[in-house]
Amino acid sequence: MDFWYKLVEILPFEWAKAGQMVFMKNALLAIILLTPIFALLGTMVVNNSMSFFSDALGHGAFTGVAIGGLLGFVQPLSSAVIFSVVFAFLIALIKHKSKMASDTVIGVFSSTAVALGIFLATLGGKNFAKLNTYLIGDILSITPKEISLLAVVLVFVVVFWFLVFNKLLIVSVNSSLAGSRGIYTFWYEVVFSCALAVIVTVSMSWIGLLVLNSFLVLPAASARNIARNQRQYHFLAVAFSIFAGIAGLIMSYYIETATGSTIVIILAIIFFITYGLRKKFA
Amino acid sequence: MKDVCISENSCQKQSCGLCCTKIKNFGVTLGSTVILDDINLHIHCGELTAIIGPNGAGKSTLIKALLGEIPHTGTLEYVQAQKDTFQAPVMGYVPQNLNLDSTSPTSVLDLFLSCRSSFPAWLIRRKKEVENVKEKLAAVNAQHLIDRRLGALSGGELQRVLLALALDPVPDLLLLDEPVSGIDQNGMEMFYQTVSSLRRDYDLTIILVSHDLDMVRRYADRVVLLNRTVLKAGSPDEVLQSQAFYDTFSLRWQKQNNTGGDKD
Numbered sequence: 001m002d003f004w005y006k007l008v009e010i011l012p013f014e015w016a017k018a019g020q021m022v023f024m025k026n027a028l029l030a031i032i033l034l035t036p037i038f039a040l041l042g043t044m045v046v047n048n049s050m051s052f053f054s055d056a057l058g059h060g061a062f063t064g065v066a067i068g069g070l071l072g073f074v075q076p077l078s079s080a081v082i083f084s085v086v087f088a089f090l091i092a093l094i095k096h097k098s099k100m101a102s103d104t105v106i107g108v109f110s111s112t113a114v115a116l117g118i119f120l121a122t123l124g125g126k127n128f129a130k131l132n133t134y135l136i137g138d139i140l141s142i143t144p145k146e147i148s149l150l151a152v153v154l155v156f157v158v159v160f161w162f163l164v165f166n167k168l169l170i171v172s173v174n175s176s177l178a179g180s181r182g183i184y185t186f187w188y189e190v191v192f193s194c195a196l197a198v199i200v201t202v203s204m205s206w207i208g209l210l211v212l213n214s215f216l217v218l219p220a221a222s223a224r225n226i227a228r229n230q231r232q233y234h235f236l237a238v239a240f241s242i243f244a245g246i247a248g249l250i251m252s253y254y255i256e257t258a259t260g261s262t263i264v265i266i267l268a269i270i271f272f273i274t275y276g277l278r279k280k281f282a
Numbered sequence: 283m284k285d286v287c288i289s290e291n292s293c294q295k296q297s298c299g300l301c302c303t304k305i306k307n308f309g310v311t312l313g314s315t316v317i318l319d320d321i322n323l324h325i326h327c328g329e330l331t332a333i334i335g336p337n338g339a340g341k342s343t344l345i346k347a348l349l350g351e352i353p354h355t356g357t358l359e360y361v362q363a364q365k366d367t368f369q370a371p372v373m374g375y376v377p378q379n380l381n382l383d384s385t386s387p388t389s390v391l392d393l394f395l396s397c398r399s400s401f402p403a404w405l406i407r408r409k410k411e412v413e414n415v416k417e418k419l420a421a422v423n424a425q426h427l428i429d430r431r432l433g434a435l436s437g438g439e440l441q442r443v444l445l446a447l448a449l450d451p452v453p454d455l456l457l458l459d460e461p462v463s464g465i466d467q468n469g470m471e472m473f474y475q476t477v478s479s480l481r482r483d484y485d486l487t488i489i490l491v492s493h494d495l496d497m498v499r500r501y502a503d504r505v506v507l508l509n510r511t512v513l514k515a516g517s518p519d520e521v522l523q524s525q526a527f528y529d530t531f532s533l534r535w536q537k538q539n540n541t542g543g544d545k546d
Contacts, residue, residue: 047386166396166403173380173393173432177444179351180375180457181397228431229389230404 001144004029015253023140024253030142031245031263033150034203035215037157039241041196042216043233044165046224047172052103053091054196055213056110060087061201062209063117065134070120080201087113088197092190137208137260139249146206153202160195168192169230208260215241218267225274226281240270301327303371303455303487307356310340310347317343319511321356325504327454327487330478332502332518334492336530339509341491342378345457348489349375360454371487374453376444378461384433390443391415391428397447422446422476437461438469445476449484456480458490470494474501495522495531 008016008025015021045054064083071079091109095102121131133141167188170178175185200212207215223236248263255262308321318340325331333341347354360371382388394415395403412428419425422442427435435443441461448456458477465473478501481488492498498505498518505521507514513526521527 047382047388049383162402162405163400166400169388169392169396169403173382173388174377175381176346176349176351177375177377177447180349180373180448224385224387227387229387229429230392231407233387234404 001147013250023142024249026142026144026147027139027249027259028246030139030147030150030206031249032242033147033154034206035219035241035245036238037154037199038203038215039219039237040157040161040234041199042218042220042241043223043230043237044168044172044192045196045216046220047169050196051213051217052106052110053193054200054216056091056106056113057084057088057193057197057200058204058209058212059110059113059117060084060197061204062131062134063087063113063120064201065131065204066117066120069131070123077202077205080204081198084197084201085194088193089190092186092193096186096189133208134204135209136258137204137206137211139206139259142206149202153199157195157199164188164191206260208258211260211264214264214267218264218271219244222267222271222274225271225278228281240267244270301360301362301454301485301487303327304359304361305348305356306359308344308347308358309355310343310352311355312352316510318347318354321508321512323506323512323515325487325489328481328485329503330481330488330490330501331504331506332490332492332498333506333508334495334498334521335508335513341508342459344508345375345459345489345491348455348457349373362454371454372451374448374456376441376448376456376458378459380432380440382432386431386433388432389429390419390424390432390435393432393443394418394447394450398450418446418450419443421449423472436469437465438473441465441469441473442476445473449480452484452486454487456486456488458488460490460492460494470497477501498522 005018005022005025008028009018010016015024045051061080061084064080064087065077067083068077068079087109091106094100094109095105098105118128122128167178167183170181170183171185171188178185178188196216200216203215204212219237219241220233222240223233227233227236244263244266248266249259251257251266252259252262303323303325305321305323305325308318309316310318321344323331333344335341343352346352348358358371391407391412392403395401395407395411398411398415399408401408416425416428419428422445424439424442424446427439427443430439432440432443445458448458474497477488477490480486481503490502492502499522502518504516505518506512507521507524507527507530509530513530514521514524516524
């Protein structure tokens with residue numbers, strides 16, 4: 001971390017000076033690690049029309065936190081991860097087994113999860129306010145230890161993306177075609193859903209449940225407007241995501257707003273600009 | 283199931299005319315609905331077998347059952363002359379359509395690369411692989427489409443691209459599910475000519491679900507009339523002039539002749 005602090009001192013900002021505003025420097029590094037993770041996974045979320053699904057995962061993670069709190073975990077994160085992975089698996093399984101439209105299945109799970117989460121969190125007349133941090137998120141509260149966890153997650157996601165991307169792409173093109181090439185469609189979907197669940201849960205307390213899904217969907221949706229192949233799609237999504245992340249963090253410092261939502265607003269502006277340009281690139 | 287994507291085995295096979303595919307007692311039941319029942323077919327390689335039948339006859343279901351995607355009763359046996367052992371045939375499949383929305387930034391090259399290698403298609407594009415993909419596409423007159431997005435292709439172009447993909451690696455059994463509409467007459471002619479030369483060049487067993495009876499008459503070696511079960515199988519003339527064919531399609535023919543369009 002010392003190396004990072006030295007590096008940031010080069011920046012021409014007041015908070016970047018040596019020994020000042022350590023939380024901003026931590027947050028900056030966290031953003032640089034987090035945004036590419038979301039951008040990479042987001043490309044496939046949008047490819048597979050799963051944005052509603054990833055939204056539901058956040059709700060599942062929230063319930064996980066509430067359950068963790070109830071069982072008396074000091075750090076409810078571990079219970080939340082377990083719960084949301086189980087949650088993601090269940091949705092994938094029922095989507096696969098039943099003929100119901102997938103948005104109905106997701107809707108059922110998602111609203112049940114939120115209700116259960118609030119129910120458990122307020123059980124016995126407890127105050128809900130302490131869970132607000134999960135709804136809004138606070139990237140400035142991130143600690144160096146959590147940042148190293150993020151770095152590990154980033155490495156995992158990149159390796160994961162190397163291993164499964166091709167298969168996931170074929171599945172998204174046509175699942176029968178994937179099947180004819182010996183790809184176990186269902187299991188690839190499960191693995192992807194679970195990876196998504198872990199990321200969403202881990203980052204919930206920093207980004208906030210309410211805007212988290214935008215981190216997945218907006219960079220990919222913007223890149224999609226102007227990309228013509230998977231390579232451009234990935235690089236643009238990651239670039240938009242990192243740019244909006246850094247710009248949003250710095251802006252939120254000066255205009256004193258919640259970081260997560262500031263980033264999302266910048267992402268949204270990028271989306272509408274690329275949307276306007278899409279015909280030029282079609 | 284073996285991972286056929288990675289295999290580089292695309293060498294031409296020797297024509298033998300002796301290998302055959304036996305579909306025995308195939309049946310598919312979904313819930314309480316019997317979709318396919320008692321299907322028995324014996325197909326030689328180097329033959330183009332067309333499956334025809336009305337809407338909802340179970341044609342696409344048969345293809346999916348052969349692919350192993352839908353649970354079914356009965357067996358699929360593939361016997362090669364040189365080998366005594368039964369082995370699962372390598373399947374090539376041309377789907378009816380894609381699940382992708384038309385704005386998807388997935389190029390033809392992306393699709394091929396992701397099928398051919400395990401290097402992520404968005405990051406690594408090896409020159410040798412790209413050249414190879416061009417060759418495969420050239421075989422179906424589609425080399426110029428390599429950088430186009432899948433969603434930007436016309437129906438005929440997409441079908442040719444998917445055909446090239448199904449031939450990489452060269453399968454034992456090629457299953458084609460023809461789209462109901464969206465392909466112009468020129469594209470159709472080109473597609474049938476390509477498929478028809480394939481069976482000679484590669485000695486493939488080809489099963490084609492078709493909606494165009496005129497093309498079937500001109501290009502197929504054998505025709506299977508399907509409606510829940512096999513109503514009639516034989517040469518195109520035998521089937522297209524049979525009573526069973528007349529019973530199934532007579533109304534349709536009249537409709538088509540009167541309105542002059544809308545084949546299905």
